[in-house]
Amino acid sequence: xxxxxxxxxxxxxxxxxxxxxxxxxxxxxxxxxxxxxxxxxxxxxxxxxxxxxxxxxxxxxxxxxxxxxxxxxxxxxxxxxxxxxxxxxxxxxxxxxxxxxxxxxxxxxxxxxxxxxxxxxxxxxxxxxxxxxxxxxxxxxxxxxxxxxxxxxxxxxxxxxxxxxxxxxxxxxxxxxxxxxxxxxxxxxxxxxxxxxxxxxxxxxxxxxxxxxxxxxxxxxxxxxxxxxxxxxxxxxxxxxxxxxxxxxxxxxxxxxxxxxxxxxxxxxxxxxxxxxxxxxxxxxxxxxxxxxxxxxxxxxxxxxxxxxxxxxxxxxxxxxxxxxxxxxxx
Amino acid sequence: xxxxxxxxxxxxxxxxxxxxxxxxxxxxxxxxxxxxxxxxxxxxxxxxxxxxxxxxxxxxxxxxxxxxxxxxxxxxxxxxxxxxxxxxxxxxxxxxxxxxxxxxxxxxxxxxxxxxxxxxxxxxxxxxxxxxxxxxxxxxxxxxxxxxxxxxxxxxxxxxxxxxxxxxxxxxxxxxxxxxxxxxxxxxxxxxxxxxxxxxxxxxxxxxxxxxxxxxxxxxxxxxxxxxxxxxxxxxxxxxxxxxxxxxxxxxxxxxxxxxxxxxxxxxxxxxxxxxxxxxxxxxxxxxxxxxxxxxxxxxxxxxxxxxxxxxxxxxxxxxxxxxxxxxxxx
Numbered sequence: 001x002x003x004x005x006x007x008x009x010x011x012x013x014x015x016x017x018x019x020x021x022x023x024x025x026x027x028x029x030x031x032x033x034x035x036x037x038x039x040x041x042x043x044x045x046x047x048x049x050x051x052x053x054x055x056x057x058x059x060x061x062x063x064x065x066x067x068x069x070x071x072x073x074x075x076x077x078x079x080x081x082x083x084x085x086x087x088x089x090x091x092x093x094x095x096x097x098x099x100x101x102x103x104x105x106x107x108x109x110x111x112x113x114x115x116x117x118x119x120x121x122x123x124x125x126x127x128x129x130x131x132x133x134x135x136x137x138x139x140x141x142x143x144x145x146x147x148x149x150x151x152x153x154x155x156x157x158x159x160x161x162x163x164x165x166x167x168x169x170x171x172x173x174x175x176x177x178x179x180x181x182x183x184x185x186x187x188x189x190x191x192x193x194x195x196x197x198x199x200x201x202x203x204x205x206x207x208x209x210x211x212x213x214x215x216x217x218x219x220x221x222x223x224x225x226x227x228x229x230x231x232x233x234x235x236x237x238x239x240x241x242x243x244x245x246x247x248x249x250x251x252x253x254x255x256x257x258x259x260x261x262x263x264x265x266x267x268x269x270x271x272x273x274x275x276x277x278x279x280x281x282x283x284x285x286x287x288x289x290x291x292x293x294x295x296x297x298x299x300x301x302x303x304x305x306x307x308x309x310x311x312x313x314x315x316x317x318x319x320x321x322x323x324x325x326x327x328x329x330x331x
Numbered sequence: 332x333x334x335x336x337x338x339x340x341x342x343x344x345x346x347x348x349x350x351x352x353x354x355x356x357x358x359x360x361x362x363x364x365x366x367x368x369x370x371x372x373x374x375x376x377x378x379x380x381x382x383x384x385x386x387x388x389x390x391x392x393x394x395x396x397x398x399x400x401x402x403x404x405x406x407x408x409x410x411x412x413x414x415x416x417x418x419x420x421x422x423x424x425x426x427x428x429x430x431x432x433x434x435x436x437x438x439x440x441x442x443x444x445x446x447x448x449x450x451x452x453x454x455x456x457x458x459x460x461x462x463x464x465x466x467x468x469x470x471x472x473x474x475x476x477x478x479x480x481x482x483x484x485x486x487x488x489x490x491x492x493x494x495x496x497x498x499x500x501x502x503x504x505x506x507x508x509x510x511x512x513x514x515x516x517x518x519x520x521x522x523x524x525x526x527x528x529x530x531x532x533x534x535x536x537x538x539x540x541x542x543x544x545x546x547x548x549x550x551x552x553x554x555x556x557x558x559x560x561x562x563x564x565x566x567x568x569x570x571x572x573x574x575x576x577x578x579x580x581x582x583x584x585x586x587x588x589x590x591x592x593x594x595x596x597x598x599x600x601x602x603x604x605x606x607x608x609x610x611x612x613x614x615x616x617x618x619x620x621x622x623x624x625x626x627x628x629x630x631x632x633x634x635x636x637x638x639x640x641x642x643x644x645x646x647x648x649x650x651x652x653x654x655x656x657x658x659x660x661x662x
Contacts, residue, residue: 139579140583141583142583142586153521156521156528156529156530157529157530188572189568190484190487190567190568190571190572190575191571197487197568198487198488198566198568199487199488201568220571220572220575221571221572221573221574221575221576221577221578221579222575222576222578222579222582223579224576224579225579225580225582225583226579234572235529236521237520237521237528237529237532237569238568238569238572240521240522240551240552241519241521241551241552241565241569241572241573241576242552242572242573242576243552244521244551244552244553245552245553245555245572245573245576245577245580246552246576246577246579246580247552247553248470248552248553248554248555248556248557248577249556249576249577249580249581249584249605250580250584251553251556252471252472252473252556252604253580253581253584253601253604253605255473256597256600256601256604257594257597257600257601259600260594260596260597260600262593262594262596262597263588263591263593263594263596263597263598265591265593265594266587266588266591266593266594266597266598267594267597269587269588269590269591270584270587270588273583273584273587274580274584
């Protein structure tokens with residue numbers, strides 16, 4: 001198959017690993033989504049544990065599932081840099097190495113986010129022009145689509161040039177992977193007027209105006225949920241505050257709905273949107289490969305979704321498109 | 332009456348002024364809340380328009396309602412500093428002057444927030460030790476109480492010393508006005524671990540540790556909705572992003588609920604919490620008087636609530652308590 005892909009799956013990462021991650025991988029190979037078609041998965045981790053999980057799913061062997069041994073596991077609370085250095089045979093590190101060597105086209109992990117970032121930067125490596133790879137996260141929108149918030153939390157204390165990179169990387173993602181023509185890119189700020197924003201936002205504005213993107217000005221925390229912007233650019237501190245606050249408000253709404261039994265169907269509908277964070281799969285942008293970070297709480301469905309994101313991102317040729325765009329950039 | 336208070340009400344400020352503001356004032360003087368007892372209101376603005384609104388509420392004269400003429404109005408989108416300077420007889424400026432002169436004990440406005448801030452700083456004046464008065468806003472919580480987010484949007488590009496002021500002012504407010512003993516004060520950050528935070532958060536931490544407050548470390552955007560912290564300290568950029576994002580997520584939940592007729596009661600319950608921003612009344616802290624900023628969309632109930640906040644804040648002796656605390660501060 002000319003479009004055969006392989007994804008290295010961190011089977012040991014996440015609160016419910018390996019069971020739910022392996023179950024998600026099984027869902028993926030059984031899925032009839034065109035994104036999953038022909039994609040092979042390498043389950044990276046403790047072979048015995050993975051095998052037991054596969055058995056529990058009723059699978060002894062599958063042509064699109066293989067096991068790649070990794071003898072170490074990086075815990076959810078371990079120090080990112082230290083753990084990546086000290087655990088060269090950990091599932092996160094082995095996954096990154098397979099992408100680097102070309103043995104896999106992409107990797108997906110629900111494990112320690114910081115360690116995934118460090119492994120991606122140290123092993124898969126940044127694209128030369130990108131000093132701070134951001135995490136692309138998504139905010140659910142009234143129109144059923146989503147607004148990308150980039151950076152969702154990887155980088156605090158950013159410079160305008162970093163935010164300009166986030167804008168370019170995010171715009172290309174929406175275009176290449178999600179098929180949105182001419183995506184609207186905005187700066188997340190404390191008001192929509194041009195006078196609004198902190199020093200970082202104000203100094204970033206001229207850089208975004210000079211980029212070959214559809215820069216539309218500022219977007220506010222509330223309009224990020226509307227059909228107003230496709231990409232909301234911010235540093236990882238503001239991005240994290242926005243995403244966590246949205247999560248908190250969503251969970252408050254759900255907890256109120258719980259006391260109304262007649263609203264069960266409505267609650268399910270709300271939950272599907274509110275739990276978006278757990279089901280998205282956040283691509284790490286600006287590295288020389290595809291690395292998808294799933295929520296630590298990922299269950300089988302979330303792992304499956306993150307794998308679909310990994311497959312779609314890889315097939316779209318996103319990384320190659322970024323390289324072309326960066327080559328053409330006046331620096 | 333030894334506890335007789337007077338509040339100068341900006342009758343002309345807000346999207347639904349003067350009708351809804353005057354109606355809110357009428358609700359206030361008719362309210363049986365102990366906070367409203369004995370409080371007189373000065374309705375500041377166009378006398379004819381205010382009188383017409385009072386008539387529409389069935390009131391010709393009321394012992395606790397008076398009208399104070401102001402010939403100018405600052406529009407919602409006017410430049411704050413310029414408009415305050417150029418419109419000395421605007422309702423916002425006249426309200427501030429009455430607090431300054433002692434003719435009123437407090438002021439409340441649903442008008443141009445920036446102009447209210449400027450008027451408060453230029454006319455009522457900052458307390459000498461406070462360089463950047465913050466707006467105290469509130470996030471609804473699972474336990475039915477609320478977490479103060481300070482600064483909610485008045486100051487971007489803050490220094491650690493400003494955040495320390497916000498922390499002290501916020502802690503005293505929760506204690507003095509809301510009766511919370513030993514309020515838990517936290518820094519809003521991108522993680523609860525001490526290693527998390529941007530440069531501002533990290534440099535602010537030692538200052539908060541040195542203050543006579545109950546500093547508990549970091550709070551995240553989602554835990555701000557839990558019974559975890561009483562005051563979340565941040566610069567006005569992050570505070571605005573958090574509040575607006577919470578608003579956006581709340582309105583997304585409500586719009587989903589709309590398509591479930593059987594969930595009408597549940598939706599009402601959610602709306603009561605989600606619309607909190609419109610009903611809170613945000614106190615401006617660190618000035619030499621009481622100034623409450625209401626939401627621009629305020630209806631009569633929101634105006635009434637903001638007036639109750641103004642009365643409660645004044646009666647609590649908050650400003651005097653702040654002065655005592657600042658005098659005792661090692662600077």
